[in-house]
Amino acid sequence: MKSDAPDRLPRISAMQFATMVTSGYIALGIFYFPRQAVSVAGRNGIWSIILDGLVTWGLMHLIFWVGRLVPNETLTTFAPKILTKPIGLLLGTYTVIYHLVLAIAAATLFGFVLGDIFLPETPQWALVASLVATAVYMGWGGTAGLARTLQAGYTPVAILTLLTGMATSTLVRHPVLLLPPANFMLFPVLRGAWNEYIIFIGFQLSVTLYPFIRNEQRKQAERYTYIALGGVTTILVIEYEVAMSTFGPSYISQLRWPLVSLMRILSVQGFFIDKFGLLVVALWTIIVAGFVSVRLWCLAHDIMAIAHQKTTKAYHFFLSVSGAVVVLGTTLIPNAEYARILNEKYLVPAGILYLTGVPALVLTVAHFRKKLVTKLRTSPEVKPAPPS
Numbered sequence: 001m002k003s004d005a006p007d008r009l010p011r012i013s014a015m016q017f018a019t020m021v022t023s024g025y026i027a028l029g030i031f032y033f034p035r036q037a038v039s040v041a042g043r044n045g046i047w048s049i050i051l052d053g054l055v056t057w058g059l060m061h062l063i064f065w066v067g068r069l070v071p072n073e074t075l076t077t078f079a080p081k082i083l084t085k086p087i088g089l090l091l092g093t094y095t096v097i098y099h100l101v102l103a104i105a106a107a108t109l110f111g112f113v114l115g116d117i118f119l120p121e122t123p124q125w126a127l128v129a130s131l132v133a134t135a136v137y138m139g140w141g142g143t144a145g146l147a148r149t150l151q152a153g154y155t156p157v158a159i160l161t162l163l164t165g166m167a168t169s170t171l172v173r174h175p176v177l178l179l180p181p182a183n184f185m186l187f188p189v190l191r192g193a194w195n196e197y198i199i200f201i202g203f204q205l206s207v208t209l210y211p212f213i214r215n216e217q218r219k220q221a222e223r224y225t226y227i228a229l230g231g232v233t234t235i236l237v238i239e240y241e242v243a244m245s246t247f248g249p250s251y252i253s254q255l256r257w258p259l260v261s262l263m264r265i266l267s268v269q270g271f272f273i274d275k276f277g278l279l280v281v282a283l284w285t286i287i288v289a290g291f292v293s294v295r296l297w298c299l300a301h302d303i304m305a306i307a308h309q310k311t312t313k314a315y316h317f318f319l320s321v322s323g324a325v326v327v328l329g330t331t332l333i334p335n336a337e338y339a340r341i342l343n344e345k346y347l348v349p350a351g352i353l354y355l356t357g358v359p360a361l362v363l364t365v366a367h368f369r370k371k372l373v374t375k376l377r378t379s380p381e382v383k384p385a386p387p388s
Contacts, residue, residue: 014217016147018224020209020294023150025202026232027291028106030284031113031257032340033199034240039253041192043181048192049240053233055193056200057226062359063203064222067210069366070376071218075207075358076305078376083365091358092306095207096299098354100322102202103295104329105343107131110288112336113257117264118282128330131285135293136323139300140316143212146297153286162235164263164280172245198343199236201351202291204358208298256336296322 012020029036037045070078076095080088110131111124119127139146172178206225213221243252243262252258263281300318304310309318333339366373 011214012144012147012212013214014221014224016144016151017206017209017213017217017221018228019151019154020147021203021206021225022228022232023154023287023290024205024294025200025291027284027288028102028109028202029196029199029343030287031109031260033236033259034196034243035252035255035258036195036198036340036344037192037240038244038249039192040195041185041188042249043244044183044185044189045192045196045249046180046237046240046244047184047189048196049233049236051189051193052197052200053229053236055197056203056229056233059355059359060203060206060222060225060229062363063206063355064210066359066362067207068218069362069373071215072211073376074211074301074305075362076302079362081376082362082369082372089306091361092302094354095204096302096306098350099205099295099298099302100325100329101347101350103292103299103322103326104333105339105347106288106291106295107326108330108333108339109336110285111330112339113260113281114285116257116336117260125327125331129327131289132292132296132323132327134289135296136319138289138293139297139319142312142315143209143297146293150290150294154290157280157283157286158231158235160280160283162231162238166238172242175245178241178245194348195344197348197352201348201355202295204351204354205294205298207358208301209294292326296326 034045034049037048041048066075069082076088076092079091082088083091107128111128114127115122115124138149141149210218239259239262243258246262247255247258255261260281296319299322300315303318303322304314307314333342
């Protein structure tokens with residue numbers, strides 16, 4: 001059994017925090033991208049992507065503000081002290097359920113894509129189980145171990161994706177479609193931004209992760225996360241432009257996996273792998289596994305806070321159980337189109353409600369309970385201490 005003393009709290013660097021937060025949102029909608037925006041906004045979809053990035057930048061400010069209230073405790077831990085126990089428990093339960101549903105959605109999508117493109121004869125449950133088992137293994141060593149794993153695997157894949165996005169410029173068939181549309185249509189842009197926001201809604205994991213940053217690097221961690229968001233938005237804009245000028249808006253709306261289709265026709269002559277785009281799609285497995293792993297990490301820590309458990313055994317138990325529930329949950333989603341409808345109708349609204357409603361509630365109550373917040377902020381930190 002591990003000690004709960006402050007010096008046992010595994011700490012991560014500013015760069016590792018930014019990597020974990022980024023890996024916690026980019027994977028979910030990347031395979032559908034940019035169909036959701038193009039289907040309703042047409043060529044105006046580019047403004048939807050940029051709007052999503054700007055909105056996420058603003059919401060990150062709010063979420064980090066919540067984290068700074070009591071920086072040595074997770075939201076699930078300090079919310080009952082500020083909001084009263086029933087409301088805090090309700091908020092913690094909402095957080096747990098939402099992390100769980102996000103993990104199920106990502107694992108399901110991964111199974112459909114991998115089954116359609118690479119392993120059509122392999123049962124989907126086997127693909128999903130392999131992914132979740134990998135995610136559990138990645139998170140088994142605790143916060144610091146997971147952060148190092150993601151940093152080692154995620155960064156090269158992100159760089160390869162950016163380089164591949166630039167290489168896809170050779171596929172452009174209609175250069176005129178690279179230009180922004182002359183007529184700006186507000187409501188289609190807003191609808192496109194709403195549908196496409198599935199890519200960004202997962203960054204709320206920072207309310208659980210914030211206390212694990214090294215104290216002196218918290219400001220830097222926030223800055224790195226904003227920079228990473230700018231990089232992600234830039235990559236998405238590049239991929240959008242290439243897909244639009246290669247396929248056109250009408251064809252994109254009919255494709256199941258537009259980015260995968262784009263990568264499949266990318267050929268790099270003279271390279272050791274001719275179909276380099278498919279290699280990158282295969283490497284996106286690391287991104288999806290990282291997404292699921294940080295979700296399971298959050299689930300374990302948030303459930304531990306609700307159950308008042310602070311041991312390594314409890315962390316491993318809740319991590320494993322969460323992984324098993326994710327695998328079982330994926331069996332409830334019959335096909336990719338059903339998953340898309342669930343994402344647009346339920347996950348996006350629930351995510352936006354969380355990202356706006358939670359900061360509004362917590363920050364408002366904290367404003368009127370400043371003395372209590374100050375007391376909590378200056379009290380000794382007591383945290384779960386999974387192995388670092």
